[in-house]
Amino acid sequence: MKFRVERDALADAVAWAARSLATRPTLPVLAGLLLTVEGEVLSVSGFDLEASTEVELEVTAGAPGQTLVSGRLLADITKALPPHPVDVTLDGARLAIVCGSAKFSLPTMPVEDYPKLPTMPTTAGTVDSAEFAAAVAQVAVAAGRDDTLPMLTGVRVEIDGEKLTLAATDRYRLAVRELVWSPSDPSSASAQVLVPARALADAAKSLAGSETLSIALAAGGAGEGIIGFSGTTHGRASRATTRLLDATFPQYRSLLPSEWASTAEVPVQQLVDAVRRVALVTDRTAPVRMEFGDATLSLSAGGEDEGRAEEQLEVVYEGDGIATAFNPQFLLDGLGALPTPTARMLFTSATKPVVLRPDLSASDAPGTTGAEYTYLIMPVRLPG
Structure with missing residues:
Protein backbone atom coordinates (compact mmCIF):
# COMPACT_ATOMS: atom_id res chain seq x y z
CA MET A 1 0.00 0.00 0.00
CA LYS A 2 1.33 3.40 -0.98
CA PHE A 3 -0.32 6.80 -1.48
CA ARG A 4 0.16 10.57 -1.31
CA VAL A 5 -2.44 12.93 0.13
CA GLU A 6 -2.76 16.52 1.31
CA ARG A 7 -1.99 16.92 5.00
CA ASP A 8 -5.24 18.71 5.99
CA ALA A 9 -7.43 16.22 4.12
CA LEU A 10 -5.73 13.27 5.83
CA ALA A 11 -5.83 14.88 9.29
CA ASP A 12 -9.55 15.70 8.96
CA ALA A 13 -10.40 12.20 7.72
CA VAL A 14 -8.45 10.45 10.46
CA ALA A 15 -9.90 12.70 13.18
CA TRP A 16 -13.43 12.05 11.88
CA ALA A 17 -13.01 8.27 11.72
CA ALA A 18 -11.37 8.16 15.16
CA ARG A 19 -14.66 9.37 16.71
CA SER A 20 -15.92 5.79 16.94
CA LEU A 21 -12.87 4.39 18.73
CA ALA A 22 -13.55 3.00 22.20
CA THR A 23 -11.71 4.59 25.13
CA ARG A 24 -11.16 1.15 26.66
CA PRO A 25 -11.47 -1.34 23.77
CA THR A 26 -12.36 -4.94 24.63
CA LEU A 27 -10.02 -6.13 21.87
CA PRO A 28 -6.67 -4.51 20.96
CA VAL A 29 -7.62 -4.29 17.25
CA LEU A 30 -10.65 -2.12 18.12
CA ALA A 31 -8.20 0.66 19.02
CA GLY A 32 -7.10 0.72 15.41
CA LEU A 33 -8.15 2.54 12.25
CA LEU A 34 -8.40 0.52 9.06
CA LEU A 35 -6.76 2.17 6.03
CA THR A 36 -7.77 0.82 2.64
CA VAL A 37 -6.59 2.04 -0.74
CA GLU A 38 -8.53 1.03 -3.85
CA GLY A 39 -7.97 2.88 -7.12
CA GLU A 40 -7.48 6.56 -6.23
CA VAL A 41 -9.60 6.41 -3.07
CA LEU A 42 -8.43 6.06 0.53
CA SER A 43 -10.97 4.73 3.06
CA VAL A 44 -10.37 5.32 6.78
CA SER A 45 -12.63 3.27 9.09
CA GLY A 46 -13.19 2.81 12.81
CA PHE A 47 -15.44 0.35 14.64
CA ASP A 48 -16.07 -0.48 18.33
CA LEU A 49 -18.65 -3.26 17.69
CA GLU A 50 -21.49 -0.78 18.43
CA ALA A 51 -20.76 2.27 16.27
CA SER A 52 -18.73 2.64 13.10
CA THR A 53 -17.31 5.53 11.09
CA GLU A 54 -15.94 5.52 7.57
CA VAL A 55 -14.65 8.35 5.41
CA GLU A 56 -13.42 8.29 1.82
CA LEU A 57 -11.12 10.81 0.15
CA GLU A 58 -9.22 11.05 -3.10
CA VAL A 59 -5.49 10.36 -3.01
CA THR A 60 -2.66 9.83 -5.47
CA ALA A 61 -2.20 6.10 -5.11
CA GLY A 62 1.01 4.26 -5.81
CA ALA A 63 -0.23 0.82 -4.84
CA PRO A 64 -3.46 -0.61 -3.38
CA GLY A 65 -3.56 -2.33 -0.01
CA GLN A 66 -4.90 -2.37 3.51
CA THR A 67 -3.46 -1.92 6.98
CA LEU A 68 -4.53 -1.37 10.60
CA VAL A 69 -2.77 1.09 12.92
CA SER A 70 -3.41 2.74 16.30
CA GLY A 71 -6.16 5.26 15.69
CA ARG A 72 -5.33 7.66 18.53
CA LEU A 73 -1.64 7.73 17.60
CA LEU A 74 -2.41 8.25 13.92
CA ALA A 75 -4.80 11.09 14.76
CA ASP A 76 -2.21 12.80 16.96
CA ILE A 77 0.48 12.44 14.30
CA THR A 78 -1.56 13.66 11.33
CA LYS A 79 -2.78 16.66 13.32
CA ALA A 80 0.80 17.65 14.15
CA LEU A 81 2.31 17.20 10.67
CA PRO A 82 3.75 20.25 8.85
CA PRO A 83 1.71 21.74 5.94
CA HIS A 84 3.14 19.56 3.18
CA PRO A 85 1.86 16.58 1.15
CA VAL A 86 1.99 13.33 3.09
CA ASP A 87 3.49 10.11 1.71
CA VAL A 88 2.27 6.91 3.37
CA THR A 89 3.83 3.54 2.63
CA LEU A 90 3.24 0.08 4.08
CA ASP A 91 6.60 -1.61 4.50
CA GLY A 92 6.17 -5.12 5.88
CA ALA A 93 4.66 -4.86 9.35
CA ARG A 94 5.24 -1.11 9.70
CA LEU A 95 3.57 1.99 8.25
CA ALA A 96 5.89 4.80 7.16
CA ILE A 97 4.58 8.38 7.18
CA VAL A 98 6.72 11.09 5.60
CA CYS A 99 5.71 14.78 5.52
CA GLY A 100 8.41 17.31 4.71
CA SER A 101 11.28 16.59 7.08
CA ALA A 102 9.03 14.70 9.55
CA LYS A 103 9.18 10.92 9.42
CA PHE A 104 7.23 8.35 11.44
CA SER A 105 7.26 4.56 11.48
CA LEU A 106 4.26 2.90 13.15
CA PRO A 107 3.69 -0.76 14.00
CA THR A 108 0.63 -2.33 12.39
CA MET A 109 -1.93 -4.77 13.76
CA PRO A 110 -3.24 -7.90 12.02
CA VAL A 111 -5.96 -6.89 9.56
CA GLU A 112 -7.43 -10.40 9.62
CA ASP A 113 -8.35 -9.96 13.30
CA TYR A 114 -10.37 -6.78 12.62
CA PRO A 115 -14.16 -7.30 12.67
CA LYS A 116 -16.13 -6.72 9.48
CA LEU A 117 -17.70 -3.27 9.32
CA PRO A 118 -21.52 -3.23 9.38
CA THR A 119 -23.25 -2.75 6.03
CA MET A 120 -24.97 0.59 5.54
CA PRO A 121 -28.76 -0.01 5.66
CA THR A 122 -31.19 1.08 2.97
CA THR A 123 -31.66 4.86 2.80
CA ALA A 124 -34.92 5.91 4.44
CA GLY A 125 -34.75 9.59 3.49
CA THR A 126 -32.83 12.86 3.66
CA VAL A 127 -32.90 15.88 5.94
CA ASP A 128 -31.21 19.27 6.17
CA SER A 129 -27.96 18.44 7.95
CA ALA A 130 -27.65 21.68 9.96
CA GLU A 131 -31.27 21.59 11.14
CA PHE A 132 -30.97 17.93 12.10
CA ALA A 133 -27.79 18.59 14.08
CA ALA A 134 -29.50 21.46 15.93
CA ALA A 135 -32.57 19.31 16.66
CA VAL A 136 -30.48 16.43 18.00
CA ALA A 137 -28.51 18.81 20.24
CA GLN A 138 -31.76 20.25 21.63
CA VAL A 139 -33.09 16.80 22.51
CA ALA A 140 -29.98 14.82 23.49
CA VAL A 141 -29.36 17.17 26.43
CA ALA A 142 -32.29 15.49 28.23
CA ALA A 143 -31.08 11.90 27.69
CA GLY A 144 -29.99 9.89 30.71
CA ARG A 145 -26.41 8.81 31.34
CA ASP A 146 -27.06 5.80 33.58
CA ASP A 147 -26.21 2.69 31.54
CA THR A 148 -28.22 0.53 33.93
CA LEU A 149 -31.33 2.21 32.43
CA PRO A 150 -30.64 1.81 28.70
CA MET A 151 -34.13 2.95 27.68
CA LEU A 152 -33.28 6.41 29.06
CA THR A 153 -29.84 6.74 27.41
CA GLY A 154 -31.28 6.94 23.92
CA VAL A 155 -33.14 9.34 21.68
CA ARG A 156 -36.41 8.02 20.31
CA VAL A 157 -36.66 8.68 16.58
CA GLU A 158 -40.18 8.55 15.19
CA ILE A 159 -40.85 8.67 11.45
CA ASP A 160 -44.37 9.48 10.31
CA GLY A 161 -44.48 10.40 6.64
CA GLU A 162 -42.68 13.72 6.23
CA LYS A 163 -42.53 14.38 9.98
CA LEU A 164 -39.52 13.37 12.04
CA THR A 165 -39.87 13.50 15.85
CA LEU A 166 -36.99 13.23 18.33
CA ALA A 167 -37.55 12.68 22.07
CA ALA A 168 -35.35 12.00 25.10
CA THR A 169 -35.87 11.86 28.88
CA ASP A 170 -33.92 11.01 32.03
CA ARG A 171 -37.08 10.96 34.23
CA TYR A 172 -36.45 14.51 35.48
CA ARG A 173 -36.87 16.33 32.17
CA LEU A 174 -38.17 15.58 28.69
CA ALA A 175 -37.19 17.18 25.39
CA VAL A 176 -39.19 16.78 22.17
CA ARG A 177 -38.44 18.28 18.75
CA GLU A 178 -40.31 17.90 15.49
CA LEU A 179 -38.91 18.67 12.05
CA VAL A 180 -39.68 18.06 8.40
CA TRP A 181 -37.65 15.64 6.31
CA SER A 182 -37.86 13.98 2.87
CA PRO A 183 -38.60 10.24 3.10
CA SER A 184 -37.60 8.01 0.20
CA ASP A 185 -41.14 6.60 0.12
CA PRO A 186 -43.65 8.91 1.84
CA SER A 187 -46.48 6.37 1.52
CA SER A 188 -44.70 3.80 3.71
CA ALA A 189 -42.50 6.03 5.86
CA SER A 190 -43.22 4.89 9.41
CA ALA A 191 -40.79 3.75 12.12
CA GLN A 192 -40.00 4.12 15.82
CA VAL A 193 -36.46 3.33 16.95
CA LEU A 194 -34.24 4.13 19.93
CA VAL A 195 -30.77 5.45 19.09
CA PRO A 196 -27.92 5.84 21.63
CA ALA A 197 -27.93 9.56 22.40
CA ARG A 198 -24.16 10.01 22.47
CA ALA A 199 -23.62 8.28 19.11
CA LEU A 200 -26.52 10.17 17.51
CA ALA A 201 -25.31 13.55 18.76
CA ASP A 202 -21.76 12.85 17.60
CA ALA A 203 -22.85 11.72 14.12
CA ALA A 204 -25.26 14.63 13.66
CA LYS A 205 -22.71 17.22 14.77
CA SER A 206 -19.87 15.83 12.67
CA LEU A 207 -22.05 15.71 9.53
CA ALA A 208 -23.68 19.12 10.09
CA GLY A 209 -21.69 20.64 7.23
CA SER A 210 -22.89 18.11 4.66
CA GLU A 211 -24.83 19.26 1.63
CA THR A 212 -27.63 16.89 2.65
CA LEU A 213 -27.78 14.20 5.31
CA SER A 214 -29.07 10.75 4.39
CA ILE A 215 -30.59 8.56 7.10
CA ALA A 216 -30.57 4.80 6.59
CA LEU A 217 -32.46 2.35 8.74
CA ALA A 218 -32.55 -1.41 9.26
CA ALA A 219 -34.85 -2.36 12.15
CA GLY A 220 -33.73 -6.00 12.27
CA GLY A 221 -34.43 -8.36 15.15
CA ALA A 222 -33.75 -7.86 18.85
CA GLY A 223 -30.40 -6.13 19.24
CA GLU A 224 -29.72 -6.27 15.48
CA GLY A 225 -31.18 -2.97 14.34
CA ILE A 226 -28.83 -0.39 12.80
CA ILE A 227 -29.21 3.26 11.85
CA GLY A 228 -26.80 4.93 9.46
CA PHE A 229 -25.97 8.51 8.49
CA SER A 230 -24.05 9.67 5.43
CA GLY A 231 -23.11 12.94 3.82
CA THR A 232 -20.50 14.67 1.69
CA THR A 233 -18.45 17.62 2.93
CA HIS A 234 -15.82 19.35 0.75
CA GLY A 235 -15.77 16.33 -1.54
CA ARG A 236 -15.23 13.91 1.36
CA ALA A 237 -17.83 11.17 1.70
CA SER A 238 -18.50 10.24 5.34
CA ARG A 239 -20.65 7.48 6.81
CA ALA A 240 -21.51 6.50 10.38
CA THR A 241 -23.60 3.68 11.81
CA THR A 242 -24.69 2.73 15.30
CA ARG A 243 -26.58 -0.21 16.71
CA LEU A 244 -30.09 0.57 17.94
CA LEU A 245 -31.01 0.12 21.59
CA ASP A 246 -33.20 -2.90 22.30
CA ALA A 247 -35.29 -1.22 24.99
CA THR A 248 -38.77 0.25 25.41
CA PHE A 249 -38.93 4.05 25.56
CA PRO A 250 -41.45 5.55 28.03
CA GLN A 251 -44.84 6.69 26.74
CA TYR A 252 -43.79 10.31 26.86
CA ARG A 253 -46.72 11.98 25.09
CA SER A 254 -49.00 11.41 28.08
CA LEU A 255 -46.64 13.57 30.17
Whole structure:
Protein backbone atom coordinates (compact mmCIF):
# COMPACT_ATOMS: atom_id res chain seq x y z
CA MET A 1 0.00 0.00 0.00
CA LYS A 2 1.33 3.40 -0.98
CA PHE A 3 -0.32 6.80 -1.48
CA ARG A 4 0.16 10.57 -1.31
CA VAL A 5 -2.44 12.93 0.13
CA GLU A 6 -2.76 16.52 1.31
CA ARG A 7 -1.99 16.92 5.00
CA ASP A 8 -5.24 18.71 5.99
CA ALA A 9 -7.43 16.22 4.12
CA LEU A 10 -5.73 13.27 5.83
CA ALA A 11 -5.83 14.88 9.29
CA ASP A 12 -9.55 15.70 8.96
CA ALA A 13 -10.40 12.20 7.72
CA VAL A 14 -8.45 10.45 10.46
CA ALA A 15 -9.90 12.70 13.18
CA TRP A 16 -13.43 12.05 11.88
CA ALA A 17 -13.01 8.27 11.72
CA ALA A 18 -11.37 8.16 15.16
CA ARG A 19 -14.66 9.37 16.71
CA SER A 20 -15.92 5.79 16.94
CA LEU A 21 -12.87 4.39 18.73
CA ALA A 22 -13.55 3.00 22.20
CA THR A 23 -11.71 4.59 25.13
CA ARG A 24 -11.16 1.15 26.66
CA PRO A 25 -11.47 -1.34 23.77
CA THR A 26 -12.36 -4.94 24.63
CA LEU A 27 -10.02 -6.13 21.87
CA PRO A 28 -6.67 -4.51 20.96
CA VAL A 29 -7.62 -4.29 17.25
CA LEU A 30 -10.65 -2.12 18.12
CA ALA A 31 -8.20 0.66 19.02
CA GLY A 32 -7.10 0.72 15.41
CA LEU A 33 -8.15 2.54 12.25
CA LEU A 34 -8.40 0.52 9.06
CA LEU A 35 -6.76 2.17 6.03
CA THR A 36 -7.77 0.82 2.64
CA VAL A 37 -6.59 2.04 -0.74
CA GLU A 38 -8.53 1.03 -3.85
CA GLY A 39 -7.97 2.88 -7.12
CA GLU A 40 -7.48 6.56 -6.23
CA VAL A 41 -9.60 6.41 -3.07
CA LEU A 42 -8.43 6.06 0.53
CA SER A 43 -10.97 4.73 3.06
CA VAL A 44 -10.37 5.32 6.78
CA SER A 45 -12.63 3.27 9.09
CA GLY A 46 -13.19 2.81 12.81
CA PHE A 47 -15.44 0.35 14.64
CA ASP A 48 -16.07 -0.48 18.33
CA LEU A 49 -18.65 -3.26 17.69
CA GLU A 50 -21.49 -0.78 18.43
CA ALA A 51 -20.76 2.27 16.27
CA SER A 52 -18.73 2.64 13.10
CA THR A 53 -17.31 5.53 11.09
CA GLU A 54 -15.94 5.52 7.57
CA VAL A 55 -14.65 8.35 5.41
CA GLU A 56 -13.42 8.29 1.82
CA LEU A 57 -11.12 10.81 0.15
CA GLU A 58 -9.22 11.05 -3.10
CA VAL A 59 -5.49 10.36 -3.01
CA THR A 60 -2.66 9.83 -5.47
CA ALA A 61 -2.20 6.10 -5.11
CA GLY A 62 1.01 4.26 -5.81
CA ALA A 63 -0.23 0.82 -4.84
CA PRO A 64 -3.46 -0.61 -3.38
CA GLY A 65 -3.56 -2.33 -0.01
CA GLN A 66 -4.90 -2.37 3.51
CA THR A 67 -3.46 -1.92 6.98
CA LEU A 68 -4.53 -1.37 10.60
CA VAL A 69 -2.77 1.09 12.92
CA SER A 70 -3.41 2.74 16.30
CA GLY A 71 -6.16 5.26 15.69
CA ARG A 72 -5.33 7.66 18.53
CA LEU A 73 -1.64 7.73 17.60
CA LEU A 74 -2.41 8.25 13.92
CA ALA A 75 -4.80 11.09 14.76
CA ASP A 76 -2.21 12.80 16.96
CA ILE A 77 0.48 12.44 14.30
CA THR A 78 -1.56 13.66 11.33
CA LYS A 79 -2.78 16.66 13.32
CA ALA A 80 0.80 17.65 14.15
CA LEU A 81 2.31 17.20 10.67
CA PRO A 82 3.75 20.25 8.85
CA PRO A 83 1.71 21.74 5.94
CA HIS A 84 3.14 19.56 3.18
CA PRO A 85 1.86 16.58 1.15
CA VAL A 86 1.99 13.33 3.09
CA ASP A 87 3.49 10.11 1.71
CA VAL A 88 2.27 6.91 3.37
CA THR A 89 3.83 3.54 2.63
CA LEU A 90 3.24 0.08 4.08
CA ASP A 91 6.60 -1.61 4.50
CA GLY A 92 6.17 -5.12 5.88
CA ALA A 93 4.66 -4.86 9.35
CA ARG A 94 5.24 -1.11 9.70
CA LEU A 95 3.57 1.99 8.25
CA ALA A 96 5.89 4.80 7.16
CA ILE A 97 4.58 8.38 7.18
CA VAL A 98 6.72 11.09 5.60
CA CYS A 99 5.71 14.78 5.52
CA GLY A 100 8.41 17.31 4.71
CA SER A 101 11.28 16.59 7.08
CA ALA A 102 9.03 14.70 9.55
CA LYS A 103 9.18 10.92 9.42
CA PHE A 104 7.23 8.35 11.44
CA SER A 105 7.26 4.56 11.48
CA LEU A 106 4.26 2.90 13.15
CA PRO A 107 3.69 -0.76 14.00
CA THR A 108 0.63 -2.33 12.39
CA MET A 109 -1.93 -4.77 13.76
CA PRO A 110 -3.24 -7.90 12.02
CA VAL A 111 -5.96 -6.89 9.56
CA GLU A 112 -7.43 -10.40 9.62
CA ASP A 113 -8.35 -9.96 13.30
CA TYR A 114 -10.37 -6.78 12.62
CA PRO A 115 -14.16 -7.30 12.67
CA LYS A 116 -16.13 -6.72 9.48
CA LEU A 117 -17.70 -3.27 9.32
CA PRO A 118 -21.52 -3.23 9.38
CA THR A 119 -23.25 -2.75 6.03
CA MET A 120 -24.97 0.59 5.54
CA PRO A 121 -28.76 -0.01 5.66
CA THR A 122 -31.19 1.08 2.97
CA THR A 123 -31.66 4.86 2.80
CA ALA A 124 -34.92 5.91 4.44
CA GLY A 125 -34.75 9.59 3.49
CA THR A 126 -32.83 12.86 3.66
CA VAL A 127 -32.90 15.88 5.94
CA ASP A 128 -31.21 19.27 6.17
CA SER A 129 -27.96 18.44 7.95
CA ALA A 130 -27.65 21.68 9.96
CA GLU A 131 -31.27 21.59 11.14
CA PHE A 132 -30.97 17.93 12.10
CA ALA A 133 -27.79 18.59 14.08
CA ALA A 134 -29.50 21.46 15.93
CA ALA A 135 -32.57 19.31 16.66
CA VAL A 136 -30.48 16.43 18.00
CA ALA A 137 -28.51 18.81 20.24
CA GLN A 138 -31.76 20.25 21.63
CA VAL A 139 -33.09 16.80 22.51
CA ALA A 140 -29.98 14.82 23.49
CA VAL A 141 -29.36 17.17 26.43
CA ALA A 142 -32.29 15.49 28.23
CA ALA A 143 -31.08 11.90 27.69
CA GLY A 144 -29.99 9.89 30.71
CA ARG A 145 -26.41 8.81 31.34
CA ASP A 146 -27.06 5.80 33.58
CA ASP A 147 -26.21 2.69 31.54
CA THR A 148 -28.22 0.53 33.93
CA LEU A 149 -31.33 2.21 32.43
CA PRO A 150 -30.64 1.81 28.70
CA MET A 151 -34.13 2.95 27.68
CA LEU A 152 -33.28 6.41 29.06
CA THR A 153 -29.84 6.74 27.41
CA GLY A 154 -31.28 6.94 23.92
CA VAL A 155 -33.14 9.34 21.68
CA ARG A 156 -36.41 8.02 20.31
CA VAL A 157 -36.66 8.68 16.58
CA GLU A 158 -40.18 8.55 15.19
CA ILE A 159 -40.85 8.67 11.45
CA ASP A 160 -44.37 9.48 10.31
CA GLY A 161 -44.48 10.40 6.64
CA GLU A 162 -42.68 13.72 6.23
CA LYS A 163 -42.53 14.38 9.98
CA LEU A 164 -39.52 13.37 12.04
CA THR A 165 -39.87 13.50 15.85
CA LEU A 166 -36.99 13.23 18.33
CA ALA A 167 -37.55 12.68 22.07
CA ALA A 168 -35.35 12.00 25.10
CA THR A 169 -35.87 11.86 28.88
CA ASP A 170 -33.92 11.01 32.03
CA ARG A 171 -37.08 10.96 34.23
CA TYR A 172 -36.45 14.51 35.48
CA ARG A 173 -36.87 16.33 32.17
CA LEU A 174 -38.17 15.58 28.69
CA ALA A 175 -37.19 17.18 25.39
CA VAL A 176 -39.19 16.78 22.17
CA ARG A 177 -38.44 18.28 18.75
CA GLU A 178 -40.31 17.90 15.49
CA LEU A 179 -38.91 18.67 12.05
CA VAL A 180 -39.68 18.06 8.40
CA TRP A 181 -37.65 15.64 6.31
CA SER A 182 -37.86 13.98 2.87
CA PRO A 183 -38.60 10.24 3.10
CA SER A 184 -37.60 8.01 0.20
CA ASP A 185 -41.14 6.60 0.12
CA PRO A 186 -43.65 8.91 1.84
CA SER A 187 -46.48 6.37 1.52
CA SER A 188 -44.70 3.80 3.71
CA ALA A 189 -42.50 6.03 5.86
CA SER A 190 -43.22 4.89 9.41
CA ALA A 191 -40.79 3.75 12.12
CA GLN A 192 -40.00 4.12 15.82
CA VAL A 193 -36.46 3.33 16.95
CA LEU A 194 -34.24 4.13 19.93
CA VAL A 195 -30.77 5.45 19.09
CA PRO A 196 -27.92 5.84 21.63
CA ALA A 197 -27.93 9.56 22.40
CA ARG A 198 -24.16 10.01 22.47
CA ALA A 199 -23.62 8.28 19.11
CA LEU A 200 -26.52 10.17 17.51
CA ALA A 201 -25.31 13.55 18.76
CA ASP A 202 -21.76 12.85 17.60
CA ALA A 203 -22.85 11.72 14.12
CA ALA A 204 -25.26 14.63 13.66
CA LYS A 205 -22.71 17.22 14.77
CA SER A 206 -19.87 15.83 12.67
CA LEU A 207 -22.05 15.71 9.53
CA ALA A 208 -23.68 19.12 10.09
CA GLY A 209 -21.69 20.64 7.23
CA SER A 210 -22.89 18.11 4.66
CA GLU A 211 -24.83 19.26 1.63
CA THR A 212 -27.63 16.89 2.65
CA LEU A 213 -27.78 14.20 5.31
CA SER A 214 -29.07 10.75 4.39
CA ILE A 215 -30.59 8.56 7.10
CA ALA A 216 -30.57 4.80 6.59
CA LEU A 217 -32.46 2.35 8.74
CA ALA A 218 -32.55 -1.41 9.26
CA ALA A 219 -34.85 -2.36 12.15
CA GLY A 220 -33.73 -6.00 12.27
CA GLY A 221 -34.43 -8.36 15.15
CA ALA A 222 -33.75 -7.86 18.85
CA GLY A 223 -30.40 -6.13 19.24
CA GLU A 224 -29.72 -6.27 15.48
CA GLY A 225 -31.18 -2.97 14.34
CA ILE A 226 -28.83 -0.39 12.80
CA ILE A 227 -29.21 3.26 11.85
CA GLY A 228 -26.80 4.93 9.46
CA PHE A 229 -25.97 8.51 8.49
CA SER A 230 -24.05 9.67 5.43
CA GLY A 231 -23.11 12.94 3.82
CA THR A 232 -20.50 14.67 1.69
CA THR A 233 -18.45 17.62 2.93
CA HIS A 234 -15.82 19.35 0.75
CA GLY A 235 -15.77 16.33 -1.54
CA ARG A 236 -15.23 13.91 1.36
CA ALA A 237 -17.83 11.17 1.70
CA SER A 238 -18.50 10.24 5.34
CA ARG A 239 -20.65 7.48 6.81
CA ALA A 240 -21.51 6.50 10.38
CA THR A 241 -23.60 3.68 11.81
CA THR A 242 -24.69 2.73 15.30
CA ARG A 243 -26.58 -0.21 16.71
CA LEU A 244 -30.09 0.57 17.94
CA LEU A 245 -31.01 0.12 21.59
CA ASP A 246 -33.20 -2.90 22.30
CA ALA A 247 -35.29 -1.22 24.99
CA THR A 248 -38.77 0.25 25.41
CA PHE A 249 -38.93 4.05 25.56
CA PRO A 250 -41.45 5.55 28.03
CA GLN A 251 -44.84 6.69 26.74
CA TYR A 252 -43.79 10.31 26.86
CA ARG A 253 -46.72 11.98 25.09
CA SER A 254 -49.00 11.41 28.08
CA LEU A 255 -46.64 13.57 30.17
CA LEU A 256 -47.17 16.68 28.06
CA PRO A 257 -49.94 18.90 29.54
CA SER A 258 -52.61 20.25 27.20
CA GLU A 259 -53.94 23.01 29.48
CA TRP A 260 -52.21 25.69 31.57
CA ALA A 261 -53.21 27.55 34.72
CA SER A 262 -50.62 30.30 34.19
CA THR A 263 -47.98 31.40 31.69
CA ALA A 264 -44.83 33.50 31.79
CA GLU A 265 -42.75 35.10 29.05
CA VAL A 266 -39.17 35.55 30.22
CA PRO A 267 -36.02 36.89 28.51
CA VAL A 268 -33.79 33.83 28.04
CA GLN A 269 -30.34 35.39 28.46
CA GLN A 270 -31.33 37.47 31.48
CA LEU A 271 -32.84 34.44 33.19
CA VAL A 272 -29.78 32.29 32.37
CA ASP A 273 -27.46 34.91 33.88
CA ALA A 274 -29.65 35.32 36.98
CA VAL A 275 -29.92 31.55 37.61
CA ARG A 276 -26.15 31.17 37.32
CA ARG A 277 -25.57 34.01 39.80
CA VAL A 278 -27.98 32.90 42.51
CA ALA A 279 -26.82 29.27 42.19
CA LEU A 280 -23.27 30.27 43.13
CA VAL A 281 -24.05 30.15 46.86
CA THR A 282 -25.03 26.43 46.86
CA ASP A 283 -23.77 23.18 45.41
CA ARG A 284 -24.61 22.44 41.77
CA THR A 285 -27.62 20.22 42.51
CA ALA A 286 -29.31 22.45 45.12
CA PRO A 287 -32.57 23.93 43.78
CA VAL A 288 -33.14 27.50 42.71
CA ARG A 289 -36.47 28.86 43.96
CA MET A 290 -38.66 30.86 41.56
CA GLU A 291 -41.66 32.95 42.61
CA PHE A 292 -43.85 34.39 39.86
CA GLY A 293 -46.14 37.30 40.57
CA ASP A 294 -47.54 40.30 38.74
CA ALA A 295 -44.87 41.20 36.12
CA THR A 296 -42.11 39.94 38.45
CA LEU A 297 -39.98 36.82 38.84
CA SER A 298 -38.05 36.50 42.12
CA LEU A 299 -35.19 34.00 42.24
CA SER A 300 -33.42 32.81 45.37
CA ALA A 301 -31.04 30.07 46.50
CA GLY A 302 -29.23 29.07 49.66
CA GLY A 303 -30.37 29.20 53.27
CA GLU A 304 -29.59 30.13 56.87
CA ASP A 305 -26.62 27.75 57.21
CA GLU A 306 -24.98 28.77 53.94
CA GLY A 307 -24.73 31.69 51.57
CA ARG A 308 -27.98 33.13 50.22
CA ALA A 309 -28.67 34.98 46.96
CA GLU A 310 -31.73 36.75 45.59
CA GLU A 311 -32.54 38.50 42.32
CA GLN A 312 -35.60 39.87 40.52
CA LEU A 313 -36.49 40.03 36.84
CA GLU A 314 -39.30 41.76 34.98
CA VAL A 315 -41.48 39.25 33.09
CA VAL A 316 -44.86 39.03 31.40
CA TYR A 317 -46.99 36.81 33.64
CA GLU A 318 -50.64 35.73 33.46
CA GLY A 319 -52.35 33.73 36.20
CA ASP A 320 -52.27 33.39 39.97
CA GLY A 321 -48.93 33.73 41.74
CA ILE A 322 -46.89 30.53 41.90
CA ALA A 323 -43.75 29.41 43.77
CA THR A 324 -41.66 26.52 42.48
CA ALA A 325 -38.03 25.35 42.33
CA PHE A 326 -35.77 23.59 39.84
CA ASN A 327 -32.41 21.90 39.55
CA PRO A 328 -30.45 24.85 38.12
CA GLN A 329 -28.50 22.82 35.55
CA PHE A 330 -31.65 21.16 34.20
CA LEU A 331 -33.25 24.60 33.85
CA LEU A 332 -30.16 26.05 32.16
CA ASP A 333 -30.04 23.11 29.72
CA GLY A 334 -33.60 23.79 28.62
CA LEU A 335 -33.13 27.54 28.31
CA GLY A 336 -29.91 27.02 26.34
CA ALA A 337 -31.71 24.83 23.81
CA LEU A 338 -34.33 27.46 22.94
CA PRO A 339 -33.83 29.17 19.55
CA THR A 340 -35.59 32.43 20.50
CA PRO A 341 -34.55 35.31 22.81
CA THR A 342 -37.73 34.90 24.85
CA ALA A 343 -39.04 31.72 26.51
CA ARG A 344 -42.61 30.76 27.36
CA MET A 345 -43.03 28.90 30.66
CA LEU A 346 -46.35 27.06 30.99
CA PHE A 347 -47.58 26.01 34.46
CA THR A 348 -50.38 23.74 35.65
CA SER A 349 -49.43 23.90 39.37
CA ALA A 350 -46.37 24.44 41.56
CA THR A 351 -45.73 20.69 41.89
CA LYS A 352 -46.48 19.61 38.31
CA PRO A 353 -43.99 19.59 35.40
CA VAL A 354 -43.36 22.94 33.72
CA VAL A 355 -43.11 23.28 29.95
CA LEU A 356 -40.55 25.54 28.25
CA ARG A 357 -41.15 26.54 24.64
CA PRO A 358 -39.78 29.16 22.27
CA ASP A 359 -41.77 32.40 22.28
CA LEU A 360 -43.03 32.80 18.72
CA SER A 361 -45.01 36.01 19.33
CA ALA A 362 -42.51 38.16 17.40
CA SER A 363 -43.49 38.77 13.78
CA ASP A 364 -40.37 37.07 12.40
CA ALA A 365 -40.33 34.19 14.87
CA PRO A 366 -42.51 31.60 13.04
CA GLY A 367 -39.69 30.91 10.59
CA THR A 368 -37.23 30.26 13.40
CA THR A 369 -35.44 26.95 13.16
CA GLY A 370 -36.36 24.85 16.15
CA ALA A 371 -39.81 26.36 16.66
CA GLU A 372 -41.38 22.92 17.22
CA TYR A 373 -39.46 22.34 20.44
CA THR A 374 -40.79 21.40 23.89
CA TYR A 375 -38.75 21.01 27.07
CA LEU A 376 -40.56 19.67 30.13
CA ILE A 377 -38.88 19.83 33.54
CA MET A 378 -39.93 18.39 36.90
CA PRO A 379 -39.88 20.86 39.81
CA VAL A 380 -38.05 20.13 43.05
CA ARG A 381 -40.39 19.83 46.01
CA LEU A 382 -39.97 22.75 48.40
CA PRO A 383 -39.98 22.23 52.20
CA GLY A 384 -43.48 22.57 53.61
